[in-house]
Structures are given as C-alpha cells and as structure tokens.
Amino acid sequence: xxxxxxxxLSNLDLVTxxxxxxxxxxxxxxxxxxxxxxxxxxxxxxxxxxxxxxxAADAEDGRPDWLETRLxxxxxxxxxxxxxxxxxxxxxxxxxxxxxxxxxxATDPWSTPSTRQSVSSDDYNLEAFVAEQRSLTDxxxxxxxxxxxxxxxxxxxxxxxxxxxxxGYMRGDVExxxxxxGAPVELxxxxxALLQSFEPTGVCARNLTECLAIQLRERxxxxxxxxxxxxxxxxxxxxxxxALKRICGVDDEDLAEMIAELRALNPKPGAAFDTxxxxxxxxxxxxxxxxxxxxxxxxxxxxLPRVLVNQSYYATVAxxxxxxxxxxxxxxxLQTANWLVKSLDQRAKTILKxxxxxxxxxxxxxxxxxxxxxxxxxxxxxxxxGMHESTVSRVTSNKYMATAxxxxxxxxxxxxxxxxxxxxxxxxxxxxxxxxRSLIDAESVDDVLSDDTLVKxxxxxxxxxxxxxxxxxxxALKIPSSVQRRREKLSAAVTSR
Numbered sequence: 001x002x003x004x005x006x007x008x009l010s011n012l013d014l015v016t017x018x019x020x021x022x023x024x025x026x027x028x029x030x031x032x033x034x035x036x037x038x039x040x041x042x043x044x045x046x047x048x049x050x051x052x053x054x055x056a057a058d059a060e061d062g063r064p065d066w067l068e069t070r071l072x073x074x075x076x077x078x079x080x081x082x083x084x085x086x087x088x089x090x091x092x093x094x095x096x097x098x099x100x101x102x103x104x105x106a107t108d109p110w111s112t113p114s115t116r117q118s119v120s121s122d123d124y125n126l127e128a129f130v131a132e133q134r135s136l137t138d139x140x141x142x143x144x145x146x147x148x149x150x151x152x153x154x155x156x157x158x159x160x161x162x163x164x165x166x167x168g169y170m171r172g173d174v175e176x177x178x179x180x181x182g183a184p185v186e187l188x189x190x191x192x193a194l195l196q197s198f199e200p201t202g203v204c205a206r207n208l209t210e211c212l213a214i215q216l217r218e219r220x221x222x223x224x225x226x227x228x229x230x231x232x233x234x235x236x237x238x239x240x241x242x243a244l245k246r247i248c249g250v251d252d253e254d255l256a257e258m259i260a261e262l263r264a265l266n267p268k269p270g271a272a273f274d275t276x277x278x279x280x281x282x283x284x285x286x287x288x289x290x291x292x293x294x295x296x297x298x299x300x301x302x303x304l305p306r307v308l309v310n311q312s313y314y315a316t317v318a319x320x321x322x323x324x325x326x327x328x329x330x331x332x333x334l335q336t337a338n339w340l341v342k343s344l345d346q347r348a349k350t351i352l353k354x355x356x357x358x359x360x361x362x363x364x365x366x367x368x369x370x371x372x373x374x375x376x377x378x379x380x381x382x383x384x385x386g387m388h389e390s391t392v393s394r395v396t397s398n399k400y401m402a403t404a405x406x407x408x409x410x411x412x413x414x415x416x417x418x419x420x421x422x423x424x425x426x427x428x429x430x431x432x433x434x435x436x437r438s439l440i441d442a443e444s445v446d447d448v449l450s451d452d453t454l455v456k457x458x459x460x461x462x463x464x465x466x467x468x469x470x471x472x473x474x475x476a477l478k479i480p481s482s483v484q485r486r487r488e489k490l491s492a493a494v495t496s497r
C-alpha cells in the first residue's frame with residue numbers, strides 16, 4: 001500500500017509525506033550528502049559511501065535481513081486486497097527475471113500503526129475542499145477540455161491559457177508560442193479565437209480594444225460606428241466628442257448612447273476572480289536533445305527526497321533495549337524505514353522507465369511539433385516496459401516532463417486512436433472526426449450520407465471503425481442525423497429559389 005501510494009503522489013505531496021515519516025521514524029534521517037556534493041570531490045564521495053556501506057554492514061551483523069523474513073500474510077492475499085499482482089506495484093528487475101516478486105515487510109502492512117496513520121482519514125482535509133478557490137485559469141481549462149477534443153489544439157490552448165494575466169488578457173506573443181510548439185501560426189490564432197469565446201466575456205483578449213470588441217459582439221452591438229469608437233479610445237479619454245462624431249458618423253445623441261454602452265462593458269474580465277497564488281510546476285523528468293539526435297532523459301533530482309536508514313543508531317539502541325515492547329517498536333521502525341528507502345528508489349526507476357518509453361513513442365512530437373503527436377495508450381507503454389496498465393496510469397498521474405516544447409503532464413501524451421483496416425499505423429481519433437466532418441460538408445442534397453455510408457467510406461480509406469463510433473463522433477461534432485440534414489438542405493434549397 002505504501003508503494004502504491006508513493007507511486008501516484010506528485011513531487012510536492014511526496015516531499016510532505018517523507019517529511020512526516022522523518023518526524024515519525026527515529027531511524028530515518030535526511031541524506032545531506034547531496035547538499036555537499038559541489039564541495040566534495042568524487043574520490044572523497046566514494047570513500048564516504050564506502051564507509052557508510054561498511055557501517056551498515058557492521059550494524060547488520062548477527063541479525064536477519066528483514067527482507068528475508070517470512071511473510072505473515074501470503075502474497076496472494078495481498079494481491080487480492082490490492083486487486084493486482086504484487087509485481088505490478090514496483091516490478092523488481094532481478095526479481096522479475098527470476099520469477100520472484102518484490103518482498104514486503106515481515107509485518108502485516110494493514111496492522112502496523114505507522115501504515116494505519118498514513119492511510120487514515122486524516123489525509124483528507126474536508127475544509128480544504130470546501131474552501132478551495134476557483135481561479136480564472138481553472139475556469140478556462142475546464143471550458144477548454146469541453147470545447148476541444150483534438151490533442152494538438154488542446155495543447156495549444158493550455159499554452160495560451162498560461163499566458164493569461166489576472167485581468168484576463170493574453171499577454172504572450174502568438175508567433176513565439178507557435179514557434180515553441182512547432183505549430184502553424186494560423187492554428188494558434190484559430191485556437192485563441194476559440195478561447196476568446198469562453199466565459200467571462202472578453203477574456204483572452206490581447207488588448208483593451210479587442211476585449212471591448214468581443215463583449216460588443218456578444219451583445220450584437222459591434223456595428224461600424226461602434227468599431228470606429230473603440231478604435232479611437234484615446235479621443236474618448238480626452239473627451240474630444242466633435243472628432244468622435246466626425247469619425248463615427250453619428251450625432252450627439254447616438255454618441256452619448258454609444259459611450260454609455262462602452263462604460264457598461266468590463267475592461268478587466270478576469271478581475272472578478274480571486275487571485276490564487278500561482279504554484280510553479282517543477283518537472284519530474286527533464287528531456288534534452290543529445291548531439292547524436294537522440295534524447296537524454298533524466299530525473300529531476302530536486303524532486304527526489306533522499307533519506308537514509310541510521311543503522312548505527314539502531315544497533316546502539318537495540319543493544320540497550322531490554323523490554324520486548326521497545327525491541328518490537330525498533331524492529332517496526334527499521335522495517336518501515338527500509339521499505340520507504342526501497343520504495344523511493346523503485347518509484348524513481350519506474351518514473352524514468354515510463355518516461356523513456358513515452359519519449360521513444362513521441363519522438364516526432366519532440367522533434368517536429370504538436371502536429372506530429374501520435375496516438376498512444378497505456379497498454380502500448382505497459383507492454384513495451386513489462387508493467388501493468390494500472391502501474392503506468394499511476395506513474396503518469398501528477399508527473400510532469402520538461403521538454404524543448406514546454407512542460408507537459410505525462411498523461412497528456414496518451415491520446416486515443418482508431419485502428420487501420422489495412423493493418424497499418426493507427427489513426428488519431430481527432431483525425432477521424434475531421435474526416436467525418438469533411439465528408440458531411442462535401443455531401444450534396446441528393447446524396448446525404450448516412451452513418452452506414454460513412455462507415456463504408458472510412459473503411460475504404462483504411463480506417464476501421466464501427467457504426468456506433470461514427471454516430472458518437474457525429475453527435476460530438478453537433479452534426480444532425482442524415483434525415484435531419486436532408487430536410488435542412490431541402491428547406492434551404494427551396495428558400496434560395
């Protein structure tokens with residue numbers, strides 16, 4: 001249970017969890033060697049590590065290794081409780097090769113006081129849920145998830161939302177964002193136009209003029225005189241009404257009404273939201289381009305808390321302990337400490353292994369941009385690295401990867417796919433939706449395409465898809481059925497005559 005919990009924690013939550021364990025367990029101590037790394041030479045560090053290993057070996061003489069003690073509950077019973085195979089939690093490279101699963105502490109993890117405390121209801125602060133503040137960024141992200149299904153445009157949308165300030169204005173440069181993501185400027189502009197249709201009205205504008213224009217269009221009041229007025233806000237600020245009347249082509253009464261409408265607009269659409277301190281995202285994995293064209297993938301050591309088991313202190317206290325309850329407490333602390341150290345190490349290895357496979361699968365995206373993001377699912381990665389899908393799912397939760405294209409959550413790289421009818425490369429679900437829309441847009445009044453016909457056309461073009469999937473995609477695109485489209489086209493044809 002501890003291994004599973006550590007695997008799905010974010011780096012901030014992991015630090016909090018480890019800090020609590022350091023307070024609770026007297027045998028755990030923070031590894032201070034990393035802080036002295038810059039001032040200690042490599043030979044000195046090697047000697048220091050060797051000395052630590054020798055001390056640990058001396059302290060362990062005469063007592064059995066806790067990893068070799070007998071389990072008080074069977075592995076099958078643990079697997080039943082976790083609804084998975086023990087090897088799927090943290091597969092050990094050596095153990096998996098020999099067909100053995102990773103050993104667990106000798107005591108029942110469901111009965112130890114430390115474990116009960118770590119998974120108790122104290123982990124959930126109900127007050128924090130009640131008092132949670134909704135920021136403008138959260139609102140825009142929620143609307144983006146509902147409005148855009150295409151992973152490429154959604155990534156662009158998130159990048160644009162990151163550039164929105166507290167007042168609701170998009171302060172980033174569109175061309176710079178397009179260059180960083182490797183996307184066409186036109187696609188970024190199109191995505192920005194969609195964001196500008198979100199609530200609150202006027203959000204994601206690049207300047208005051210654009211913000212007011214968006215709100216006026218929403219009210220159906222963006223006529224030529226009003227467009228001329230907001231294009232000359234400097235004259236309105238100087239109260240040069242004669243010049244405004246001449247430019248807008250209106251009289252005194254109309255100008256007064258237009259200025260009154262202008263004052264009713266909100267120049268700062270984002271100001272209504274509470275200002276929430278922005279928590280900077282610290283990536284768990286860093287990806288860099290190698291000189292040979294490959295990718296260097298490494299863990300961010302700043303997000304990895306390092307702890308040591310003080311074996312010397314354990315040996316000293318164990319020799320002076322006379323009561324059974326004291327010895328039992330020390331044994332429990334040692335087991336928990338050893339298991340935490342091992343779990344942290346395996347967590348880091350698992351994150352690196354999954355990230356490496358993701359980079360291998362999405363090499364084209366990293367090299368050429370968002371339009372080359374390929375379909376990918378958990379099963380593909382799980383099979384490639386010899387893990388269970390649930391393990392990969394936990395690894396990719398709340399973990400971030402820093403690339404030359406930006407910082408992305410690991411889950412972002414997983415997009416749905418439609419199989420090829422000819423056994424070739426799979427098709428992105430968004431590409432299939434785009435194909436369905438294109439076919440329907442090209443249909444004539446006399447040849448309206450039914451869902452069955454769409455299935456046949458798609459299969460002829462190499463896309464293996466079921467009729468219910470076509471219907472689901474058509475409805476998601478808000479396209480009426482073939483019967484409704486035929487009626488609308490006939491009605492439009494009659495009207496045009």
